[in-house]
Amino acid sequence: MLTKTELAELLEDHQQPAYRATQILDWIYQKRTRSWDEMSNLPPALREALAQQYPLRPLTHTLTKGSADTTRKFLLQLPDERYIETVLIPASPALYGEKSDRHTLCVSSQVGCAYGCKFCASGLDGFTRNLKASEIVSQIILAEELSGEKVNNLVFMGMGEPLANFTNLTKALEIITSDWGLNIGARRITVSTSGLVPQIKKLALLPQQIRLAISLHGPDDQTREKIMPVNKKYDVDELFGALRVWNANKKQKITLEYILIDGINASTTHAQTLARRAQSINAKVNLIPYNTVEGLPWVRPSDDDCRHFRNVLTKANVSATLRLEKGHDIDAACGQLRLKKEKNEI
Numbered sequence: 001m002l003t004k005t006e007l008a009e010l011l012e013d014h015q016q017p018a019y020r021a022t023q024i025l026d027w028i029y030q031k032r033t034r035s036w037d038e039m040s041n042l043p044p045a046l047r048e049a050l051a052q053q054y055p056l057r058p059l060t061h062t063l064t065k066g067s068a069d070t071t072r073k074f075l076l077q078l079p080d081e082r083y084i085e086t087v088l089i090p091a092s093p094a095l096y097g098e099k100s101d102r103h104t105l106c107v108s109s110q111v112g113c114a115y116g117c118k119f120c121a122s123g124l125d126g127f128t129r130n131l132k133a134s135e136i137v138s139q140i141i142l143a144e145e146l147s148g149e150k151v152n153n154l155v156f157m158g159m160g161e162p163l164a165n166f167t168n169l170t171k172a173l174e175i176i177t178s179d180w181g182l183n184i185g186a187r188r189i190t191v192s193t194s195g196l197v198p199q200i201k202k203l204a205l206l207p208q209q210i211r212l213a214i215s216l217h218g219p220d221d222q223t224r225e226k227i228m229p230v231n232k233k234y235d236v237d238e239l240f241g242a243l244r245v246w247n248a249n250k251k252q253k254i255t256l257e258y259i260l261i262d263g264i265n266a267s268t269t270h271a272q273t274l275a276r277r278a279q280s281i282n283a284k285v286n287l288i289p290y291n292t293v294e295g296l297p298w299v300r301p302s303d304d305d306c307r308h309f310r311n312v313l314t315k316a317n318v319s320a321t322l323r324l325e326k327g328h329d330i331d332a333a334c335g336q337l338r339l340k341k342e343k344n345e346i
């Protein structure tokens, strides 16, 4: 999939007038055509040349799990026969201020993940490859087609660390937010990261007012290192330095994602330290009681302990959400989707 600038350059190479770019963008992103052959106002030779280089539909839908009124997971096959998942969540009012009639799509940015966060299933099979911008954008187009619903909110919390695929992420964001593209408001897009400091600072300089969520899960280095190996590279102080850069450039509050794990990061002292950290950057906190992942050893705290943790935050005037119902694992971080090699694994 092409940006407006790339398309203009390409058309110049083909000695085509500039207005062709508008025609093509309209076919791809507004009319959502599936084939270059359908672009009836383009010369056949041009259609043929572009079709060979730029497939419009790089993803193939393989399987849907879930029903129309619940969360639906779409298993999608890539051209190299690898699989990713995209998850459509019909209403998730507690997250990011969404209204209940809205649809949030949780998109993947990589096949697998190299970051190995200890609570996350996406990293269990390691990293395979980055998704191209077209493979990111196509998840939205396909999810809208399959569901018949308009995607209102996007969260980059599917498989992969989005900031480790920075070039393709930013290209996809340009296509997604532009009026010539999918025209989804930047404020409705959340990028979730394990905390890649240089990329957070770079992302802060993008013109789009996107939102940022951090998989924090530990308010100090000793705790965070047990859960997030990336903390050895970028410690908590460095991370919060980058978040201050973010705040200097963006208007929306940062969200700190925090999975509560019994005996690891859920004590009163942890809550007090987290409160100070959140206050220092005026962030809100999303508390997620741990959900068991097969093969991983940790335990969810009691509901009372979760409420106590939240109360410590709210007493310190930190905005904190806590959902005690189970089964919301896809909200947990930038990856709770496990790499699926076989259709029947989901």
Ligand code: SF4
Residues within 6 Å of the ligand: 113, 114, 115, 116, 117, 120, 121, 122, 123, 158, 159, 160, 161, 193, 194, 215, 333, 334, 335, 336
């Ligand atoms: S939480 Fe995100 S960065 Fe960490 S392993 Fe999972 S997908 Fe990768």
